[in-house]
Amino acid sequence: MKPIIMKRVGNISEMLADTTNGLGRLDPISCYVDEERNGLYDLTMEVSVDDPHYKDIAFNSVIKVKAGHTAGMQMFRVYEMTKPISGIVTVYAHHITYDLAKRPVRPFSATGASATCAGLKSHIASTTSFNITTDITNTSSVFTLEEPKYFRECLGGWRGSFLDTFGGEIEWDNLTVKIHAHRGSDKGYHVRYGKNLVDLRQEESIANVFTSAMGYVTIDGATVTSNVRYVPNPESPVRTKIVDFSDEYEELPTREDLNAKVDEYLQSHPINVPKVNIELSFVSLFDTEEYKDIAPLEYVDMGDTIHVDFERLGVSASAEVISTRWDVLRERLEKIEIGEARTDLATSITEGIEQNTTEQVGFLDQYVSGLTKVITNSLGLFSTKVTSVDGSTKYYLHNRPTLAESQYQWTINAGGFAVSQDYGQTWSAGIDAQGNAVFNSLAANIVRAMEIYGSYIEGATINGSRIISANGDYDLTIWAAVLAQTYTDYIRSCLFATANVGNLVLMSGTSTDANTNPTDGNAMRLTPNSLSFYHNADTDKSAYMTLNDSGMLTIAGGSTTQNNRIMITLSPTTGLGIYINGRGYSGLGFVDDGNGHVVLGK
Numbered sequence: 145m146k147p148i149i150m151k152r153v154g155n156i157s158e159m160l161a162d163t164t165n166g167l168g169r170l171d172p173i174s175c176y177v178d179e180e181r182n183g184l185y186d187l188t189m190e191v192s193v194d195d196p197h198y199k200d201i202a203f204n205s206v207i208k209v210k211a212g213h214t215a216g217m218q219m220f221r222v223y224e225m226t227k228p229i230s231g232i233v234t235v236y237a238h239h240i241t242y243d244l245a246k247r248p249v250r251p252f253s254a255t256g257a258s259a260t261c262a263g264l265k266s267h268i269a270s271t272t273s274f275n276i277t278t279d280i281t282n283t284s285s286v287f288t289l290e291e292p293k294y295f296r297e298c299l300g301g302w303r304g305s306f307l308d309t310f311g312g313e314i315e316w317d318n319l320t321v322k323i324h325a326h327r328g329s330d331k332g333y334h335v336r337y338g339k340n341l342v343d344l345r346q347e348e349s350i351a352n353v354f355t356s357a358m359g360y361v362t363i364d365g366a367t368v369t370s371n372v373r374y375v376p377n378p379e380s381p382v383r384t385k386i387v388d389f390s391d392e393y394e395e396l397p398t399r400e401d402l403n404a405k406v407d408e409y410l411q412s413h414p415i416n417v418p419k420v421n422i423e424l425s426f427v428s429l430f431d432t433e434e435y436k437d438i439a440p441l442e443y444v445d446m447g448d449t450i451h452v453d454f455e456r457l458g459v460s461a462s463a464e465v466i467s468t469r470w471d472v473l474r475e476r477l478e479k480i481e482i483g484e485a486r487t488d489l490a491t492s493i494t495e496g497i498e499q500n501t502t503e504q505v506g507f508l509d510q511y512v513s514g515l516t517k518v519i520t521n522s523l524g525l526f527s528t529k530v531t532s533v534d535g536s537t538k539y540y541l542h543n544r545p546t547l548a549e550s551q552y553q554w555t556i557n558a559g560g561f562a563v564s565q566d567y568g569q570t571w572s573a574g575i576d577a578q579g580n581a582v583f584n585s586l587a588a589n590i591v592r593a594m595e596i597y598g599s600y601i602e603g604a605t606i607n608g609s610r611i612i613s614a615n616g617d618y619d620l621t622i623w624a625a626v627l628a629q630t631y632t633d634y635i636r637s638c639l640f641a642t643a644n645v646g647n648l649v650l651m652s653g654t655s656t657d658a659n660t661n662p663t664d665g666n667a668m669r670l671t672p673n674s675l676s677f678y679h680n681a682d683t684d685k686s687a688y689m690t691l692n693d694s695g696m697l698t699i700a701g702g703s704t705t706q707n708n709r710i711m712i713t714l715s716p717t718t719g720l721g722i723y724i725n726g727r728g729y730s731g732l733g734f735v736d737d738g739n740g741h742v743v744l745g746k
Contacts (some may be wrong), residue, residue, distance in 0.1 A: 247294060
């Protein structure tokens with residue numbers, strides 16, 4: 145079909161209901177809709193400047209097209225247009241639901257998937273024509289939004305999001321966001337790995353395929369191992385996975401018991417089935433013998449299950465359609481990708497922190513393993529070289545055949561090296577020529593820094609300071625000028641806490657150690673028995689105020705070592721006391737004895 149450029153009206157619902165040709169039908173050179181599961185949903189179109197309706201296309205224009213076999217007519221909003229090259233302009237448009245990307249949702253909490261959908265809609269800060277539905281039956285999990293987030297952010301991408309809490313697969317259908325427990329169906333389609341897939345672009349993870357497993361349990365330094373237990377009809381060569389079951393036993397099992405545990409593990413973990421990602425390009429196979437075998441796949445939809453048969457291994461793996469490219473003009477799928485949704489580095493690092501792994505690995509090993517899996521299981525990249533007018537060259541690597549259609553881009557030029565995840569609009573990670581770096585997450589054995597700002601440090605030992613956590617107990621010590629600026633042997637400012645003895649000191653000034661009040665600054669000291677404030681302690685211009693657990697309030701000024709001190713006390717038992725040129729309770733003063741008598745003494 146030919147795309148329709150819609151009339152500009154105030155209400156997006158009116159645009160959706162409009163069944164006319166709007167401002168007219170475009171006659172583009174090409175027009176594609178790309179969708180990824182729970183990800184992007186974009187339109188890319190090439191149009192001539194001589195097109196009768198070219199001038200009707202502008203930033204924020206809405207284009208309506210048929211976007212798939214079952215998707216029907218969908219609306220896309222233009223967010224970018226390139227400058228004409230040889231009279232051709234490339235138009236980029238997001239699905240209309242991207243309008244929700246900048247719609248804030250106020251904080252709320254809800255129990256269950258349906259209630260959360262209702263809460264997301266009702267807590268949008270402005271009126272909207274969009275709706276959200278779900279068929280997820282979870283009624284017990286709790287979704288909590290503690291601070292405002294944009295609507296699309298609420299759905300996924302952070303711990304506690306809708307998808308993280310309830311799971312699901314999103315279908316973007318014009319003004320309705322549909323969150324399915326499972327999008328798509330199993331239509332019984334099979335492809336044969338190594339035969340009708342021989343000429344297709346394939347991505348496989350055979351490195352994680354095993355033919356057997358051996359378990360072990362270690363308790364108090366003693367270890368029991370199982371026999372090597374095999375999957376049914378194993379292929380050569382023998383590849384044995386080592387599995388640690390120590391967490392499942394309180395005392396050492398017999399070898400026979402452990403053998404049974406490994407057999408149970410093999411039944412629930414298909415370690416002999418490869419994980420596979422396959423990209424099928426129908427256009428490149430139209431005239432080949434293999435096309436007749438995959439032709440039915442032209443009618444699959446996002447989320448449909450495809451069975452990949454590994455005849456040599458004697459196994460079949462089930463995979464889902466995770467991305468599609470729809471040719472709008474020819475009204476057919478141009479290519480699909482089936483398999484598991486790819487894991488990016490940020491996801492691997494997050495999962496590495498959260499998962500309770502049974503493999504005994506060091507701190508950095510889990511991140512090295514995560515990175516290794518990403519690199520091993522990823523496809524190759526395309527490259528583009530751009531020569532500037534001065535003869536210099538910029539190099540780009542990207543995940544799709546052209547830069548324009550590539551969500552992930554890497555570039556290197558005189559400014560540095562950077563990575564983009566949004567089609568080159570922003571460069572979210574990299575390092576510039578001056579050595580300034582931006583990363584999402586960093587895993588390292590050693591990080592050396594002069595200063596660290598805005599950081600959260602957990603379970604760490606910092607040179608010059610110590611943080612001790614009793615792992616759930618109240619005991620916490622921040623020692624020797626933590627959060628401190630020091631010079632020579634003096635502390636200039638610090639937070640000093642010894643919760644095990646109940647002391648907390650917040651100090652700004654100069655002192656020889658965190659237990660001593662500053663001689664030229666201020667301090668606050670909190671103990672189980674008192675709260676005190678000090679100013680210029682141990683000088684003739686000192687002052688302090690103390691409130692103790694018996695209810696006595698003391699305010700004093702002057703030196704604590706000379707007889708030039710004034711002190712006022714207020715007590716529930718002794719009443720009001722005023723002391724002049726005295727220290728402690730000596731010197732000249734008078735006290736209300738609590739019986740209405742004023743006593744003058746020295």
